[in-house]
Amino acid sequence: MDAHYLDKANPDVYAALRATADTIAVAAREAGLPKLLTELVSVRVSQINGCAYCLHLHTKKLMAAGESVQRLGVLTAWRETELFDETERAALEMAEAITTLPAPEERIAIEYRVREVLSDAEFAAISWVAISMNAMNRLSITSRHPVRPPRA
Template identity: 35%
Template sequence: MQARINHRAVNPEAYQTMLKLEKFVNESGLDKKLIELIKIRASQINGCAFCMDMHTQDARKLGETEQRIYLLSVWRESAVYTEAERAVLALTEAVTVITANGVSEELYQQVREHFDENQYVSLIMAINTINCWNRIAISTGMSAPYNK
């Protein structure tokens, strides 16, 4: 697939704004592997091949296992994720498809069992940031493979 537009070159200010969001997420104190799980799961839902390729590579570099990466799309049926990770994956799905059911009070409380209010906001920012990146990549025609 041919890219439609190089968003970084055409509008560097928009790109820099996204990088600031990414920096916030990376400096939030959230576990780096957890952030990659969020990025992969949201990218699966959104169908973003570019981001899937990038973040599976990044997860592997952080020591994430192949099994956990492969099972992410069926995390509910797998015992390889912690209760905290499961809560975050459910939140990732709820926020990514927010118009389906929103974020229920039950889900909010489930996440809060593992994360404080500050961390909850950081999780929301991580989910929203990857959703923005997915939408940029898809709408500008970015495709896999990702090459650093």
């Protein structure tokens, strides 16, 4: 066992974190959020945090959910395109604010804008997805989870 893998050092703690993420995924589905949207948020959060392992994992999930190469390619510049709908834009803006934690007045302004688009249940679910993804990013970055080359 590699000592820096926190999930291996404390499997019970990791299991609780994983269970929390699974509960959040259920809440997102119950809020009516499509898998494509929650994976889009997960990839964007992982881009901001620079988590190679989570980017690898969630990019595959995003593509399996039907995402296009074009939109994935411009995700870091989503504000500069018209490829994302109003709900996706609101979710991405909220996820970025949760991840980067801008000044309080900016966070509040973002929340007001986003709440004009998202229902309370959608707002809560997107927030929890971003919070959970940030935790998973930090786990994988701290543990130095590797991205292995594909097998030949």
